[in-house]
Amino acid sequence: MQQSLSLDTFSDLIGNLYQGPLETIPWATFLNQLNVHLESKYVTFILRPPSTHVDGLMVNTTGTSTEAVASYNTHFFTLDPFVGLPNRQVVTLAEFVSSDDWQKSEFYKNFLEAVDVFHILGADINTCDGAQCRIRISRGRDDKPFGDEEKTLLAHFIPHLERSIKVHMQLNRIEVERNLYAGAVNQMAVGTIILDEAGKVLQTNQVADRLIQEKDGIKLVNDGLQVGTDRDTQEFRRLVKQSLLSQKSSNPSMVEALRVQRPSGRADLGIIVRSVPLSEWSEGKQCPTVVIFISDPEQQSTAPQEIVRALFDFTPAETQLAMLLANGLTLDEASEELGISRNTARAHLRSTFSKTGVTRQTMLVRLILRSVATLG
Template sequence: MEAVPWETFLNELRTLVNAQYGSLILRSPSLEDTGLTINVGPTSTEASSAYSDHFYALDPFVGLPRNKMVTIQEFLSLEDWTKSEFYLQFLAPVDVLHIMGADLKTRDGVETRLRLCRTRDQDDFGEREKAICSLLLSHLERSIQLHHRLNRMESERNVYAGAVDQLAVGTIILDEKGLVMETNQVANNLIKALDGIKLTNGILQVGTNEDTAELKRMVSRTLSAQRRAEPTVVEALRVSRPSGRTDLGIIVRSVPSMQWSEGKACPAAVIFISDPEQEAQAPQEVVKQLFGLTPAEASLAMLLANGLTLDEASEELEISRNTARAHLRSIFSKTGVTRQTMLVRLILKSVASLG
């Protein structure tokens, strides 16, 4: 859970077995990938980069027995080891002779290497150091598996959160007390605009006092249903804006709790906010590729999707109305639609908005 995972653990282990350096290779380097390694001890960035860029290919201390601590001298004779290119070019300049390590592989297929190093002035690692590390290997493997799962879930979460942002939907997550836990970028922008929605001391306020009171009742009902583990409750509210712009649409729904959820400050409800005046964010290049349009056609299609009339779009693009109509006929032919409203719906509902 540290900013640099396992850094404290590696330092403590390095001290415990009197090693000069310690490394945890989470992803092995390759021709296409520099890998991912955590290094502790008086290592230099240059040395770490040199291994990831080049010397990994010369490393003979790989393919170790799974989940078993071994030393380099159990793997190679001292003579062969000290004559190897890897030792002469990479380790000798940084005064490393002795290495002890293990290769771990979780049930999810994640392969990790633990390596500990001593200098030429030190003795080789002995049975005591191997025994200490062996006691920890199963726990280290389990923590690596947990970290991998957490990282995967976080990556998936970021994908879905990014998709919601691209769809221009504001998302506000509430805890079991109805306090705001997290907001996405679209919601942040709406809150900063102070036009129909604001956040005060973790509490969301919308529209008029009556609107805010109704939102509180909706959230209260949603949280009650969530606590009773009832089916997902969905409530909706339309909120007017002081600026006179189009009303905001708000949906409140409960967040189903996991079977083994415990503790407080867990997501309990989510508020989705739609701003009808938010322009479509689909990249023009993606629209062009998706529907086989020319740059001019894609520009026109995006302006129409954002609510402009054909005359307004032709003026915006500084082209004649006849040219705009010709582009529109070509767009209809390529997309298979026959009306402008169908074209707008096609673009807004396509995957282009996720590009």
């Protein structure tokens, strides 16, 4: 191992450690750097230990075979004796398992010997949030065993790695929540477009992407939005500018509405322009500043029929009829679509009234469209 790390090298390693949660493969850069400085064969960071119910989640340095990872996840993790280390304490395998027991172990003979892993240095990090992480560093049989120098070096990184794990967990929770809410908005067929402080598009959801691609009432030009007629666009830009000023002045979130004509003659789009309240420490030119919500009256309900059926205890035939009515068809059009007589359709409709407690077709449609079925 290199005898010592310069301040610049140590700073670079720490920087990449904290950059880790933002990498496509978390901590890949830091782990590969650490592998070089410790002159080891492999470094493995286990974010989630494998179990009989779920595969482990681990990051490995370059050169680790996918077959070895799969074998560990499916079988050999149950034989690994180098687990359950004292929390946050760097330990060598030689301190934990005797050399004789190690060489006789099935884990070594059937798994690690083939890839020439003999000496192991490691630490476990169990956070207050419930994370159970492990870092393992390995060398071959003919390599120098890990000693105090390597233990001390790794120990310097353990507190920083724990903090970085907590950052990763927080970012992951935020991303999961964002995806859940974004998915719900998509299911509700509401387009969302987020603008930065310059009025440029930062992010769009699937519904907004479809509307933009159609170029029928809204389109993207040089990262900015044009809507409807020239007059619509002027009014839209005025509302966006007003929302930007509202946010910068820390006024309560401003909401404005606009109806936009479509060149195709299809039903007008409905647009809501709303300023995004800044958090106390928000900074930077690419913070979300304005959000645009778009509704398309011609967008059909995508509520899954099986969910509508389960919610309201409809028969399959009643469900099909109710969904057609919810998507704007008249009773006559729905009966023709289903290939049934109008009297049969009316009988199905009366049955849905009885099951839902409504008395008019419009009330039934409203009930379905406002139900949680659209989130299914």
